[in-house]
Amino acid sequence: MLDPDSILFSTRGLEKRHGSKNALIDINLDIGRGEIIGLVGQNGAGKSTLLNVIGGAYGADAGTMTLDGDPYNPDSREAALAAGVSSIPQDFTVDPDLTVADEIFATSFQATASYEDRVQLAQELLRADGIDIDATARLGDLARAEQVCVRLLRLSFEESQLLLLDEITAVSNDLEISVLHTITNRLTKQGRSGIYISHRLDEVQSLSDRIVVMREGRIFAELEPSESGGAAGIAYAIFMREFAPVERPPQLQNPQPLLQIENLTADGVKPISLTVHRGEVLGVTGMRRSGHSELGAAIGGINVATSGVLRLNGQELSIQSPQDATANGIAYLHDEDDARGITKDDTMASATMQPMEGASFAEEARRFREVVATMQRLDISAIGPHESVGNLSGGDQQKVALAKWLQIDAEVVVLNHPTRGVDAASREVVYEMINEITARGGGVVLISSDMTEVLDHSNRVAIMRDGELVDIYPNTGLTEDMLVMIALGSQWKSGTTGRRAAAPNDHNS
Structure with missing residues (x-):
C-alpha cells in the first residue's frame, strides 16, 4: 500500500x-x-x-x-x-x-x-x-x-x-x-x-x-x-497457464540445399554467401546496422540486390520486387509496420486472403475458413474477420501481418522481427507455425535482434557485423553472451583453452 x-x-x-x-x-x-x-x-x-x-x-x-x-x-x-x-x-x-x-x-x-x-x-x-x-x-x-x-x-x-x-x-x-x-x-x-x-x-x-x-x-x-x-x-x-520449456532445434541430418545465396550485395549488405536448407530455421542476428535486416529485405525483394545470385531448388531467380519474390516462392515479412502490405482500413479477411482469380466458390470458402482458423489460433481480440485492422491493438495488428505471410504457400519464409509486440502465448503459436513450415520441407530465415529468440528457435545462427557475414554457427552450446561478443567483434574464449566456443568458418553450407 x-x-x-x-x-x-x-x-x-x-x-x-x-x-x-x-x-x-x-x-x-x-x-x-x-x-x-x-x-x-x-x-x-x-x-x-x-x-x-x-x-x-x-x-x-x-x-x-x-x-x-x-x-x-x-x-x-x-x-x-x-x-x-x-x-x-x-x-x-x-x-x-x-x-x-x-x-x-x-x-x-x-x-x-x-x-x-x-x-x-x-x-x-x-x-x-x-x-x-x-x-x-x-x-x-x-x-x-x-x-x-x-x-x-x-x-x-x-x-x-x-x-x-x-x-x-x-x-x-x-x-x-x-x-x-x-x-x-x-x-x-x-x-x-x-x-x-x-x-x-x-x-x-x-x-x-x-x-x-x-x-x-x-x-x-x-x-x-x-x-x-x-x-x-x-x-x-x-x-493462467504454464508454458512448456523451450528445446532448441537439433542439427539437421543430411541437409538438403533449398535457397542458395552467392556473393549477394545490396544496400547495407556486402558480398554474402550462405545456404538455407530444407526443414531449417536459419537465425540471423547482429547489432544495430549490422546488415541483418537489410539481408532479409534483399532476399524479399525490398532491398534490391546490386549483384550476386539467388537460387531456389537450383533454379536461378531474378528478384527485383516483393512481387517477384512471392511469385518465385519466397515470402517476406517486413519489420516496419507501414511496409507490411496492410493498412488500418483493411479488414482482417481482406488483409490476409490472397487474390484467387478464377477460384471456385468452394475454394474461396475454404480459404476464408483457413483465415478465420488462423485468427482464432493467434487469439486476435476482434468482433469478427470483417473488423477493420485499425480497430485492433498494436499487437493484434502485428498478428494480422503475421497471418498474411505465414499463410502464403511459399518454400522460403523470411521473417524480420516477427514477434515484435506480440504476447507470449501468440509467440508460442508463431513458433508452432514456423515448425509447420519446416516440417513440410520449407525453409525459414528468422531475423531478430532478440538473441534469446534466435537461440531458442534456430538450427543454425548467422551473425552479421558491418554488413558482412561473420560466420554461421551450429546452435549447440551458444549463449546470448557469445552472440553479443561475436557481433561486437570480440572473440569469445571458452574456459582456459583459448578456443572459440563455436566452430569457425565451415558452417555456411
Missing part, C-alpha cells in the same frame, strides 16, 4: 469503449513518485488504451484522474505534456528531416539556443549514455531503436512528472535495452514516475518496482518483481 503523500498519479473508475468493446473497465491505479509500473497483459488486454487515455490521445468515457493531487483530464497529447505527462506511444512518428539535436530539445527551453550549442550538448548527452549516434544525423536515417533512444533523451528535457513508455524496446537488441533502462532509471531517480509496457517479461521484471497485470480491460493482479517467479511467473499471471 502506497503512502498517500507519496502518490503522484491516480485513476478511479476509469472506463473506455471502442465501438461495442469495453477496452477499459473500472481501472483503479495509484503510482508513487519515482516508481516504475510494469504494465503487462496479452494483446488486446487494454494496456495501450490505458496509456492513450492517460496520455491524452483518447478521452475516458467514465472515471477520474488526478496528477500531483489535482484533477487531470487532458484532451490531447499536447495538453497532457503541458500538465506534466510525456509519452512514447507504440506507433510514435518522427519528422524525418529533423536532426537528432533538434529532436532532443524540441520541447524544452533549449530549443531557443543556437544550433551549434544544441549539437554540442546533444553529443555530450549521447556520449554520456553510451549511444553511438551523431547529433547532426537526420531522424529519417536512423533505425527505429535509435529513434527511440533519441525520443527518450527528449523526455529528459521535458518538465514531465509521469512517463508513458509503450513497447519502446520491441526491436532493440540487448545492448540497446540496457541503454534504454539506464536512461529510464536516471529519469525516475530525478523523482519522475513511469508506466512501462513490454512483452519481454524478463526486462519488465528487472526494470519495474511493481508489475500490474491486465486482462480483458481490467486490472487483474499486482506482483512484486522479486516474488513474481521471473518471466515464467509473470506469464502464468497473464495467461
Whole structure:
C-alpha cells in the first residue's frame, strides 16, 4: 500500500469503449513518485488504451484522474505534456528531416539556443549514455531503436512528472535495452514516475518496482518483481497457464540445399554467401546496422540486390520486387509496420486472403475458413474477420501481418522481427507455425535482434557485423553472451583453452 503523500498519479473508475468493446473497465491505479509500473497483459488486454487515455490521445468515457493531487483530464497529447505527462506511444512518428539535436530539445527551453550549442550538448548527452549516434544525423536515417533512444533523451528535457513508455524496446537488441533502462532509471531517480509496457517479461521484471497485470480491460493482479517467479511467473499471471520449456532445434541430418545465396550485395549488405536448407530455421542476428535486416529485405525483394545470385531448388531467380519474390516462392515479412502490405482500413479477411482469380466458390470458402482458423489460433481480440485492422491493438495488428505471410504457400519464409509486440502465448503459436513450415520441407530465415529468440528457435545462427557475414554457427552450446561478443567483434574464449566456443568458418553450407 502506497503512502498517500507519496502518490503522484491516480485513476478511479476509469472506463473506455471502442465501438461495442469495453477496452477499459473500472481501472483503479495509484503510482508513487519515482516508481516504475510494469504494465503487462496479452494483446488486446487494454494496456495501450490505458496509456492513450492517460496520455491524452483518447478521452475516458467514465472515471477520474488526478496528477500531483489535482484533477487531470487532458484532451490531447499536447495538453497532457503541458500538465506534466510525456509519452512514447507504440506507433510514435518522427519528422524525418529533423536532426537528432533538434529532436532532443524540441520541447524544452533549449530549443531557443543556437544550433551549434544544441549539437554540442546533444553529443555530450549521447556520449554520456553510451549511444553511438551523431547529433547532426537526420531522424529519417536512423533505425527505429535509435529513434527511440533519441525520443527518450527528449523526455529528459521535458518538465514531465509521469512517463508513458509503450513497447519502446520491441526491436532493440540487448545492448540497446540496457541503454534504454539506464536512461529510464536516471529519469525516475530525478523523482519522475513511469508506466512501462513490454512483452519481454524478463526486462519488465528487472526494470519495474511493481508489475500490474491486465486482462480483458481490467486490472487483474499486482506482483512484486522479486516474488513474481521471473518471466515464467509473470506469464502464468497473464495467461493462467504454464508454458512448456523451450528445446532448441537439433542439427539437421543430411541437409538438403533449398535457397542458395552467392556473393549477394545490396544496400547495407556486402558480398554474402550462405545456404538455407530444407526443414531449417536459419537465425540471423547482429547489432544495430549490422546488415541483418537489410539481408532479409534483399532476399524479399525490398532491398534490391546490386549483384550476386539467388537460387531456389537450383533454379536461378531474378528478384527485383516483393512481387517477384512471392511469385518465385519466397515470402517476406517486413519489420516496419507501414511496409507490411496492410493498412488500418483493411479488414482482417481482406488483409490476409490472397487474390484467387478464377477460384471456385468452394475454394474461396475454404480459404476464408483457413483465415478465420488462423485468427482464432493467434487469439486476435476482434468482433469478427470483417473488423477493420485499425480497430485492433498494436499487437493484434502485428498478428494480422503475421497471418498474411505465414499463410502464403511459399518454400522460403523470411521473417524480420516477427514477434515484435506480440504476447507470449501468440509467440508460442508463431513458433508452432514456423515448425509447420519446416516440417513440410520449407525453409525459414528468422531475423531478430532478440538473441534469446534466435537461440531458442534456430538450427543454425548467422551473425552479421558491418554488413558482412561473420560466420554461421551450429546452435549447440551458444549463449546470448557469445552472440553479443561475436557481433561486437570480440572473440569469445571458452574456459582456459583459448578456443572459440563455436566452430569457425565451415558452417555456411
